[in-house]
Amino acid sequence: MAKNRRDRNSWGGFSEKTYEWSSEEEEPVKKAGPVQVLIVKDDHSFELDETALNRILLSEAVRDKEVVAVSVAGAFRKGKSFLMDFMLRYMYNQESVDWVGDYNEPLTGFSWRGGSERETTGIQIWSEVFLINKPDGKKVAVLLMDTQGTFDSQSTLRDSATVFALSTMISSIQVYNLSQNVQEDDLQHLQLFTEYGRLAMEEIFLKPFQATAEANNLAAVATAKDTYNKKMEEICGGDKPFLAPNDLQTKHLELKEESVKLFRGVKKMGGEEFSRRYLQQLESEIDELYIQYIKHNDSKNIFHAARTPATLFVVIFITYVIAGVTGFIGLDIIASLCNMIMGLTLITLCTWAYIRYSGEYRELGAVIDQVAAALWDQALYKLYSAAATHRHLYHQAFPAPKSESTEQSEKKKI
Numbered sequence: 044m045a046k047n048r049r050d051r052n053s054w055g056g057f058s059e060k061t062y063e064w065s066s067e068e069e070e071p072v073k074k075a076g077p078v079q080v081l082i083v084k085d086d087h088s089f090e091l092d093e094t095a096l097n098r099i100l101l102s103e104a105v106r107d108k109e110v111v112a113v114s115v116a117g118a119f120r121k122g123k124s125f126l127m128d129f130m131l132r133y134m135y136n137q138e139s140v141d142w143v144g145d146y147n148e149p150l151t152g153f154s155w156r157g158g159s160e161r162e163t164t165g166i167q168i169w170s171e172v173f174l175i176n177k178p179d180g181k182k183v184a185v186l187l188m189d190t191q192g193t194f195d196s197q198s199t200l201r202d203s204a205t206v207f208a209l210s211t212m213i214s215s216i217q218v219y220n221l222s223q224n225v226q227e228d229d230l231q232h233l234q235l236f237t238e239y240g241r242l243a244m245e246e247i248f249l250k251p252f253q254a255t256a257e258a259n260n261l262a263a264v265a266t267a268k269d270t271y272n273k274k275m276e277e278i279c280g281g282d283k284p285f286l287a288p289n290d291l292q293t294k295h296l297e298l299k300e301e302s303v304k305l306f307r308g309v310k311k312m313g314g315e316e317f318s319r320r321y322l323q324q325l326e327s328e329i330d331e332l333y334i335q336y337i338k339h340n341d342s343k344n345i346f347h348a349a350r351t352p353a354t355l356f357v358v359i360f361i362t363y364v365i366a367g368v369t370g371f372i373g374l375d376i377i378a379s380l381c382n383m384i385m386g387l388t389l390i391t392l393c394t395w396a397y398i399r400y401s402g403e404y405r406e407l408g409a410v411i412d413q414v415a416a417a418l419w420d421q422a423l424y425k426l427y428s429a430a431a432t433h434r435h436l437y438h439q440a441f442p443a444p445k446s447e448s449t450e451q452s453e454k455k456k457i
Contacts, residue, residue, distance in 0.1 A: 075169065075170045076169075077153050077167040077168070077189065078092075078098075078099060078167060078169070079164075079165060079167055080092050080096045080165075080166055080167065080168050081165035081166035081209065082164075083165045083191065083198075083206075087198075087201065089205060096168075099172060099186075100172075100184075104172065104174065105174075108174070108182060108183060108184045109181075110184045110185075110215075111183050111215045111216070112213055112214045112215050112216075113130065113185065113186065113187055113188065113214065113215065113216045113217075113218075114187075114210045114213075114216075114218070115188075115189060115190065115218045115220050116206075116207055116210050116211070116220065117192065117193065117219055117220035117221060118192055118193050118220075118232075119161045119194065119195040120160075120162075120195075121220055121221070121222040122155075123163070123189060123192060124155035124163055124189050125150065126218070126220060127152065127189045128150045129150070131169065131187060132144060134173045152169070153167065153189045160195075161191070161195040163189055163190065163191050163192065164191050165190075165191055166188060166189070166191070166210060167188070167189045167190075168187070168189075172186060188210065188213075188214065190206055190207070190210045193206075193207060193232065194232075204235070208237070260311050260317070260318050260321040261321065263306050263309040263318075263321070264306065264321050264324060264325045264328070266306075267302040267303070267305045267306040267309075267325055268302065268325060268328055268329060268332070270298075270302055270305055271299065271302040272332060274298050274301075275295070275298060275333075278294050279336055279339065284343065285340060286340055288340075291337065291340055295336070299329050302325065302329060303322065303326065306321075306322060307322070350415065350416065351395055351411060351416075352392060352395065352396070354415040354416075354418055355388050355391060355395070355415060356392070358384070358385075359385050359388050362381040362384045362388065363381075363385055365377070365378075365381045366378045366379075366382045366385065391411060395412075398411075
């Protein structure tokens with residue numbers, strides 16, 4: 044700002060001089076331009092610049108007014124910013140018939156250039172908000188929004204989906220920019236990105252911006268399986284007592300059905316046919332978890348835990364008796380063989396006890412448990428069943444004589 048001031052010259056007189064000064068409180072008028080509101084970071088994450096957004100939307104002219112957001116989205120290097128600059132030219136020259144301007148007039152506004160590298164990143168909003176009267180006389184604030192192009196060499200599919208879906212959700216009108224005729228893949232990309240936005244608008248508990256429909260279904264499988272796992276832990280977890288096998292199976296079926304309902308209730312991409320194989324995968328993984336819970340629950344059963352030492356002790360007792368009998372009648376070879384088996388079994392029992400106590404050599408302990416279980420199932424249990432069956436048949440063939448009191452009571456009934 045210029046100001047005239049009378050200063051005394053070297054001859055003692057006064058002369059007029061002009062000084063340039065400016066007040067620190069006086070702010071220069073800023074020219075309208077694009078403002079970055081969604082920032083893309085190097086690690087492919089996003090940051091919202093709330094300060095810049097507040098500066099635009101909370102100004103006195105715009106505050107408390109309805110907002111109409113107009114955006115342009117589409118593939119990169121296809122002229123989105125170029126088209127947006129023509130929208131700006133129209134908004135600034137609405138009353139002019141020749142709003143397009145002269146052919147040689149530079150197209151300014153949002154930054155654009157030729158070449159193969161992307162120009163716009165994230166989401167930019169024009170700093171000046173245009174107030175437009177609706178047909179009913181109500182004023183609305185019009186925002187012009189430029190977005191990052193999809194499928195450039197520096198962005199991932201998730202980046203493209205995030206920017207596209209966000210702009211779709213917040214835009215009143217969105218222009219899907221295509222430089223050529225509509226192709227099938229253009230429609231597929233549009234469906235994919237708008238599907239992300241639809242899932243986010245429905246406020247589902249999944250992250251809406253998954254990479255693909257496969258990842259979306261896998262996330263639903265993981266959520267349903269995690270629900271089953273947590274509730275089974277509450278029923279038969281490590282600090283819970285032994286649960287009857289029938290009750291455990293009943294709880295498993297209830298929780299499995301609940302997890303399947305949860306999976307089906309989640310909004311997923313790809314349709315019912317695409318999700319069917321993931322439903323089968325969920326059921327298969329839940330069944331595998333159930334088998335693990337059965338083993339974990341059985342380990343809490345004192346009789347199940349004592350099966351291995353009981354089996355080994357029975358083998359020791361049987362071989363001891365046989366060795367004594369055969370030695371008494373002179374069959375020294377059989378007696379020696381039984382004594383050797385008894386000694387090996389005793390060593391195995393001591394080894395198993397040490398493994399259980401120390402927690403070392405767990406693989407060897409598992410082998411001993413498997414051998415003892417096979418011996419019980421294939422030999423001892425069958426011998427016990429055969430003996431019980433033989434006893435039952437014997438009592439049927441040769442019933443015990445009835446006592447006189449029993450016979451008299453039966454006669455009285457007759």
